[in-house]
Amino acid sequence: MAKREIAIIEDEQAIRDNTIDFLTRRGYSVKGFASRAEALSAFVGKLPDLVILDIGLADDVDGGFELCRELRSRSSTLPIIFLTARDSDFDSVAGLRLGADDYISKETSLPHLVARIAALFRRIEAMQEPQKPQQPLQRNDLRIDVDRLMAEWRGSSLQLTVTEFWMLHALVRHPGHVRSRDKLMEEAHIYVDSSSVSTHIKRIRRKFLEIDPEFAHIDTVYGAGYRWKP
Known part of the structure; x- marks a missing residue:
């Protein structure tokens, strides 16, 4: 190698x-x-x-x-x-x-x-690594294609970094459920300081807002974490 x-x-x-x-x-x-x-x-x-x-x-x-x-x-x-x-x-x-x-x-x-x-x-x-193809994940107007590492909102591509993609994927897998910062990192298999998670979430939100100024599906639950609002 x-x-x-x-x-x-x-x-x-x-x-x-x-x-x-x-x-x-x-x-x-x-x-x-x-x-x-x-x-x-x-x-x-x-x-x-x-x-x-x-x-x-x-x-x-x-x-x-x-x-x-x-x-x-x-x-x-x-x-x-x-x-x-x-x-x-x-x-x-x-x-x-x-x-x-x-x-x-x-x-x-x-x-x-x-x-x-x-x-x-x-x-x-x-x-x-070769993996069994996964069906795209659909939440509201969000479509996540894990095999292609792509996410779309209302048909428009979200230009996410690798860290942002997996953090979003971890969040939308459990709509309505609060995910703590530590849980988001664990489920997304990402490696950042827990204090950095809020910054990544803000970047993800901003990229949605660039496509849809009325986007409001990521909630901050103060003292607990974040959730994807169905």
Whole structure:
């Protein structure tokens, strides 16, 4: 099996080299880039299997955010992780709203980072395994096709990330039932901090609202979780 390709975009060379060395010794094929422009130039022909981003890239203060936006526009399923010293709630919410799958502080140990990477790859592998075809799931005007990893609302495609797709799938499987944040993650087989779930739900809602301004089928049950309203 070919090695998984990981790209690290980090302007501090010592951090970049240390992370590359650690991940390489764990069996990954890793390339490092110091800037958004350098990374985009390398990604012209082919995207890597996973991207790790810092937010601030030298003088490009929000370069990681912009790169995340550009990469997500090219692929809704590319796993993207922010690894950054900017660990405020504002920045983490901003990163997840742009479509990142995970947001990790640089204070996190490298073994923990490897565990998060492995979890994302396990999810991708599970999606790619041959499975018995499933009938599309229909809820109200929502149609979810697990085999094609696609969701439609009133005939219009919802451009969901992998994390958003499985979270929505977990929610609509039990219409009317409240699903806690932990239960949503467990049933969707996703790997994010529980505090990030609300941000993903907000992104999912926004994508429905872009199609249907009167959409109101995802309820927040304060202190308990979320539910799909039939």
